[in-house]
Amino acid sequence: MNRIASRRGRLLGLALAGISFFSVAAASAGEISVWVWDKAFNGNTMREAGALYTADHPDVTFNVDDSASQDDIRAKLQTQLLAGSTDGLPDIVLIQDDIAQKYLQSFPGSFEPLSDSIDMSVFAPYKVAAATYDGKSYSLPFDSGVTGLFYRSDYLEAAGFKAADLKDITWDRLVEIGTEVKAKTGHLLLDLDLNDTGVIRMMMQSAGQWYFNADGSLHVIDNAPLKKALETYAKFYQAGLVKPVSGWAEYTGTFTSGEVAAVPVGVWITATIKANADQSGKWAVAPIPRLDMEGSVNASNQGGSSWYVLSSSDNKAEAIDFLKTVWAGNKDFYQDILIKRGAVGSLLAAREGDAYKASDDFFGGAPVWQDFSTWLSQIPSVDYGTFTAEVDSAVQAQLPGIIAGGDIDAALQAINDQAQQQMQ
Amino acid sequence: MTSTTMAENTASAATKVGLATGAAPFRLIRRGLVYLLLSIAAFISVFPFYWMVVGATNPSAEIIKGKATLGGSLLTNAATFFAQVDAPRIFFNSAFIAVIATALTLAISSLAGYGFEMFRSRVRERIFGLLxxxxxxxxxxxxxxxxxxxxQAKLVNTYVAVILPTVASIFIIFYFRQATKAFPSELRDAAKIDGLKEWQIFLFVYLPVMRSTYAAATIIVFMANWNNYLWPLIVLQTAENKxxxxxxxxxxxxxTPDYGMILFGTVLATLPTLIIFFLLQRRFVEGMLGAVK
Incomplete structure (x- = not known):
């Protein structure tokens, strides 16, 4: 009730406008402020990048603020850009790739086109494509969500499967493997959350498709990869291979506790899996399965975010030079953040460094980082459009019916109708 | 616990009565059902609170597994929380904003409520309706x-920006106006005869008589300000002001959220409202029932 301000409150606000007690000084010149949303991951990574730059440019310092959640940052950006007031906005902000187009298209001129000054060909192409609008790319690609099939090698061996049996397979083959694993070891294959479309999206992207056509219109009803993805999703449930979970804590808790045998997910989950040191040597990573159709590859993406420079920044030149020097040029930096934070960047040349070549005993001594960087370069580019979240929720609404064996074409029609309504 | 014992007492009482009347077994069942439902409702409302307190004593991994008993990680969680959060500064921000906003809201909104009720006119009724x-x-x-x-007023990222929009709370104005209806006009008339000015009447007669209403409003307003989320989120920019x-x-x-540490922080954040509620509890109930006796 108190959130509701009366007119009187606002008038008083104007009346007291002159008194700026408690007002906080704006960021000083030469200080680059950055908004991130996870202290341990993107926060400390950015702090480290800043320290590298400050070492060579003592007049430029960094203020990395990780005191807001991703949703909070979105709400603030949206409100302020709508209000046309850039007061207090940072110089650099982290934005998740699948939401970026919304900002670029809704608020033209608010972000700096970085492709004018930074060579984008050194990054994974799909990351650059996600931030390209009107022929220019606006982001400095950060972490990749390159996917892999993380699995319990001990469970699969007990069921008679070796690493080679999981290499470059289709999702349908994974259903067969999962059925055997369940029969022989008693472990379910996956845990899935019906409120999360992650797996469906990664299946779709592996075939180079997304929810939209090039002109931004909905591409749902005759979207063959999406249809195939939904069919495949239903197969896991119908074969009885899924432990249904709800929410992030239960989702991660189920595979880290050894309840299920595999988890198809973005590379950023590595830290969560490796946190259970007692499971060292019991995990392995295979390429993500592909859809059983023409054009689908064994590489996809889930999540990932990138750095954007706001046009309102007073330190634009320094911010861009910083991104160019450290993020687009320093291979060693990428080795460091891989070792310390498990962050797989999008700089393709990073794979030539020592850290990327090292093998990992946790994953049975396999060169997992080299594998991930190979898959990274193979991820098909898609246009995430501006309404991904809306279509996602339309898909979620249909999932309970789909896994119960409902008609997929009817579900696609329903998704299309619901999304269409929300996009207007 | 109490509800079970009470249920038993009522049940035995009902049995005794039941010997005489044939309808008693029905009443017994109905009573039983009522207490069962009440017990379930009590459990549902108390359990999250219990979970929060217990969670603050467990490590994150145990919480995810669903452990609902006391653990030994309270100090670890506390240490992590204080290492990651500049607690004195953050709690000062919250307390400063909530206390100042509560004081201002009560002052302004109770004056408005008093005014709307005491000085009625057609125009003022229109304004009230608009509010x-x-x-x-x-x-x-x-x-x-x-x-x-x-x-434009250059107040973004200041306490002032958080406090100002809340101080004229329409709900509290409405609440005070309703409560003022029970304020005996004889008191005001008598005070006038004694030569008190309007502001003196408000300060020395109205305010002491309405203290239960003020107490109830304090709890409501303090809680709303302490928990206020959306507007502070938008208008506060830097970490040290949040x-x-x-x-x-x-x-x-x-x-990878550390749930133990988060729940510890949540317990800390709940304490101030809890303390204020218990301090003003008796008056709160009075205020809700009607302040003037």
Missing amino acids: LLLLSIPFAAMMVPLFVMFS TITLILSALTSAY
């Missing part, structure tokens, strides 16, 4: 214009 109408506008709709105003509500929200959304 009530404004209650139906969701805050989200006013956020952008409000932000533009504060931005309130505990915002910081807790950010901690929850980390890629």
Whole structure:
């Protein structure tokens, strides 16, 4: 009730406008402020990048603020850009790739086109494509969500499967493997959350498709990869291979506790899996399965975010030079953040460094980082459009019916109708 | 616990009566059902609170597994929380904003409520109706214009920007106006005859008589300000100015949230409202029932 301000409150606000007690000084010149949303991951990574730059440019310092959640940052950006007031906005902000187009298209001129000054060909192409609008790319690609099939090698061996049996397979083959694993070891294959479309999206992207056509219109009803993805999703449930979970804590808790045998997910989950040191040597990573159709590859993406420079920044030149020097040029930096934070960047040349070549005993001594960087370069580019979240929720609404064996074409029609309504 | 014993007492009482009347077994069953439902409702409302306190003593991994008994990680969780959050500063922000906002809201809104009730006129009724109408506008709709105003006034990222929009609370004005209806006009007349000016009547007669109403309003307003989320989120920019509500929200959304540490922070953040409630509890109930006896 108190959130509701009366007119009187606002008038008083104007009346007291002159008194700026408690007002906080704006960021000083030469200080680059950055908004991130996870202290341990993107926060400390950015702090480290800043320290590298400050070492060579003592007049430029960094203020990395990780005191807001991703949703909070979105709400603030949206409100302020709508209000046309850039007061207090940072110089650099982290934005998740699948939401970026919304900002670029809704608020033209608010972000700096970085492709004018930074060579984008050194990054994974799909990351650059996600931030390209009107022929220019606006982001400095950060972490990749390159996917892999993380699995319990001990469970699969007990069921008679070796690493080679999981290499470059289709999702349908994974259903067969999962059925055997369940029969022989008693472990379910996956845990899935019906409120999360992650797996469906990664299946779709592996075939180079997304929810939209090039002109931004909905591409749902005759979207063959999406249809195939939904069919495949239903197969896991119908074969009885899924432990249904709800929410992030239960989702991660189920595979880290050894309840299920595999988890198809973005590379950023590595830290969560490796946190259970007692499971060292019991995990392995295979390429993500592909859809059983023409054009689908064994590489996809889930999540990932990138750095954007706001046009309102007073330190634009320094911010861009910083991104160019450290993020687009320093291979060693990428080795460091891989070792310390498990962050797989999008700089393709990073794979030539020592850290990327090292093998990992946790994953049975396999060169997992080299594998991930190979898959990274193979991820098909898609246009995430501006309404991904809306279509996602339309898909979620249909999932309970789909896994119960409902008609997929009817579900696609329903998704299309619901999304269409929300996009207007 | 209490409800079970009470249920037993009532049950035995009902049995005794039941010997005489044939309808008693029905009454017994009905009583039983009522207490069963009440027990379930009590469990549902108390359990989250219990879970929060117990969670603060367990490590994150155990919480995810669903452990609901006391653990030994309270100190670890506390250490992690204080290492990651600048607690004195953040709690000062929350407390400063909530206390000042509560004081201002009570002062301004009770004056308004008093005024609307004591000095009735057709125009004032219209204004009051308009105010009530404004209650139906969701805050989200006013956020952008409000932000533009504060931005032009150069007040973004200040305590003032958080406090000002809340101080004239329509709900509290309405609440005070309703409560003032029970304020005996004889008291005011007598005070007038004794030569008191209007502001003296308000300060020395009205205020002491209405202290239960003030107590109830204090709890409501303090809680609303302490828990206020959306507007502080938008208008506070830097980490050192944020309130505990915002910081807790950010901690929850980390890629690997430390639930033990977060629940410890949540317990800390709950304490002030809890303390204020218990301090003013008796008056709160009185205030809700009607202040003037």
